[in-house]
Amino acid sequence: MRRKSRLFYLALSVFLPPMAVFLFAATDLVYSQRNMEELVRSYVEHFTESAAKNMGSGGGARGNPFRPAPPGRFPVLSAVLDAGGMSILHSLDERGRLAGLLESTSGLIPVGSAGEVLGPGRERFTAAMFHSDDGEYLVVGAISWNDMQSAAATVYIWPFFMVAAALWSSMSIWYMWRRIIRPIGRLEREISSIRWGFDPMGGEPIEAVEEIENMRATLVNVSRSVMDTQSANRTFMNDMVNVQEDERTKISRDIHDGPLQDVTALIQRLHLARLPGNAEEDTLRELDLAEKIALTSVKEMRALCDFLNPPWLELGLAQSLTELTERQSMQYGVRIFLGVDDDLVLPDPVTLAFFRVVQEAITNSVRHGEAKNIWVDIKKSENGVELTIQDDGHGFDMHESGTHGLRAEGHRGLSNMEERMTLVGGRLKIISFRGEGTCIRGFLP
Numbered sequence: 157m158r159r160k161s162r163l164f165y166l167a168l169s170v171f172l173p174p175m176a177v178f179l180f181a182a183t184d185l186v187y188s189q190r191n192m193e194e195l196v197r198s199y200v201e202h203f204t205e206s207a208a209k210n211m212g213s214g215g216g217a218r219g220n221p222f223r224p225a226p227p228g229r230f231p232v233l234s235a236v237l238d239a240g241g242m243s244i245l246h247s248l249d250e251r252g253r254l255a256g257l258l259e260s261t262s263g264l265i266p267v268g269s270a271g272e273v274l275g276p277g278r279e280r281f282t283a284a285m286f287h288s289d290d291g292e293y294l295v296v297g298a299i300s301w302n303d304m305q306s307a308a309a310t311v312y313i314w315p316f317f318m319v320a321a322a323l324w325s326s327m328s329i330w331y332m333w334r335r336i337i338r339p340i341g342r343l344e345r346e347i348s349s350i351r352w353g354f355d356p357m358g359g360e361p362i363e364a365v366e367e368i369e370n371m372r373a374t375l376v377n378v379s380r381s382v383m384d385t386q387s388a389n390r391t392f393m394n395d396m397v398n399v400q401e402d403e404r405t406k407i408s409r410d411i412h413d414g415p416l417q418d419v420t421a422l423i424q425r426l427h428l429a430r431l432p433g434n435a436e437e438d439t440l441r442e443l444d445l446a447e448k449i450a451l452t453s454v455k456e457m458r459a460l461c462d463f464l465n466p467p468w469l470e471l472g473l474a475q476s477l478t479e480l481t482e483r484q485s486m487q488y489g490v491r492i493f494l495g496v497d498d499d500l501v502l503p504d505p506v507t508l509a510f511f512r513v514v515q516e517a518i519t520n521s522v523r524h525g526e527a528k529n530i531w532v533d534i535k536k537s538e539n540g541v542e543l544t545i546q547d548d549g550h551g552f553d554m555h556e557s558g559t560h561g562l563r564a565e566g567h568r569g570l571s572n573m574e575e576r577m578t579l580v581g582g583r584l585k586i587i588s589f590r591g592e593g594t595c596i597r598g599f600l601p
Contacts, residue, residue: 196299197269201269211295238294257283281299347375357375425442466479466511473501473510476507480511480515492518495531495534509576510598513573516573521545525552527593551589582601
């Protein structure tokens with residue numbers, strides 16, 4: 157409610173000033189027109205009355221009591237009528253025009269005061285009629301609003317300017333409401349209604365000024381980026397959970413198939429050694445077999461510990477990869493060629509990332525590509541450190557969407573390698589074609 161009231165007050169602050177100006181101007185126009193009409197009536201009334209008094213001062217009908225209007229005064233059409241209503245004197249204006257006025261009004265001109273009458277062609281006049289002092293003559297005075305060029309223009313043209321200004325102001329207000337105020341309100345409601353990271357911000361684009369449209373487009377992109385980030389985070393967390401479960405399953409299987417079987421066999425040998433009636437030679441033989449089984453179990457558990465947390469990582473990248481490739485070469489029966497720059501020193505997180513990438517790549521080359529020869533090369537370049545792993549295996553066809561597509565199909569090895577490189581600020585590129593082997597290139601700036 158508070159945001160809506162603020163928007164309302166904003167619109168009100170925009171609309172009120174032009175409306176106040178329009179109302180003030182309209183009020184001023186009405187009063188100006190009324191004052192002009194009062195002024196014209198007063199002028200006609202005094203002019204006609206003065207002329208009538210002159211007619212009764214001994215001038216008779218022979219003199220002309222009318223003089224041309226001085227500069228700046230209103231032009232008055234005037235006439236002197238005899239008792240029969242015949243015009244015996246008239247002003248210097250067109251006589252026929254005044255006659256037409258007298259004929260068309262036919263007694264409607266007020267006597268003793270000025271009033272509004274309509275002449276031929278609905279021409280508007282302010283007219284007055286006065287009797288001379290001796291009562292023999294009737295003096296008529298009239299002003300045509302068409303003759304009042306400057307005054308009439310001001311009175312009649314000014315409303316058109318006011319209407320034009322009002323229309324322009326209304327259009328401006330309508331445009332501001334439609335393209336600025338209403339879009340901002342809609343954008344605010346849209347932003348407050350979505351759940352960032354879950355709901356997309358889209359739909360029909362709003363019609364607004366370019367700046368608001370650009371701002372909304374930016375917010376749409378931001379909402380999509382947030383959704384992509386949230387989706388990637390959820391996928392990453394799911395992958396982490398799956399990897400942990402896979403590792404636990406693998407460790408459980410290795411313990412079950414190795415040390416656990418050895419311990420079971422060891423218990424069996426100790427049980428046989430303790431059987432009543434055994435000869436000393438039989439007991440010693442069983443104890444010797446139990447000792448060998450125990451040594452084998454210790455060796456398998458040490459190998460498992462070395463796989464989970466290789467102690468030789470503390471010796472540096474070259475020594476740790478040398479130990480890894482020698483063990484995997486013996487384990488898988490493949491030839492692994494390793495090349496690492498002697499003076500290459502990397503931080504521990506980077507060393508671990510490179511170690512795990514090489515470990516995973518060799519395992520994939522043997523298990524999936526059935527490679528017989530694998531080349532691992534790590535060297536410094538002008539821009540960073542380059543890692544290359546090449547094999548002569550069967551190769552495979554990369555998914556159209558890259559490692560994301562392989563991950564969706566359940567193959568997370570390559571995706572895990574890519575994520576390890578990304579976490580340390582590097583990038584990974586996988587090149588493989590069926591029947592041509594696989595090449596993995598990593599780069600760390």
